[in-house]
Amino acid sequence: MKAYILIQTKPGTSEEVVKGIKERVKEATSVDSVYGRFDAIVVIEAPNIDRINEIVYKVVGKDINIVHTETSITL
Numbered sequence: 001m002k003a004y005i006l007i008q009t010k011p012g013t014s015e016e017v018v019k020g021i022k023e024r025v026k027e028a029t030s031v032d033s034v035y036g037r038f039d040a041i042v043v044i045e046a047p048n049i050d051r052i053n054e055i056v057y058k059v060v061g062k063d064i065n066i067v068h069t070e071t072s073i074t075l
Helices: 014-024 049-060
Strands: 002-009 028-033 040-045 066-073
Touching: 002 014, 002 049, 014 028, 014 040, 014 049, 040 049, 049 066
Parallel strands: none
Antiparallel strands: 002 040, 002 066, 028 040
């Protein structure tokens, strides 16, 4: 399964967030800082929805510099 995680960070922390996700999430195929409504976009490929859920809530969601996320799962 493939998912896109759109992330808003605290001001000035997007590069730190991106670096941390690259180090902690082996399923991340792409992790980039971006300009616009969101500060970073993460693409993950995981074997099932449970693993995506675990990444979103236990890894990404626990980062104190992340203020909001939206996740889109491909069909």
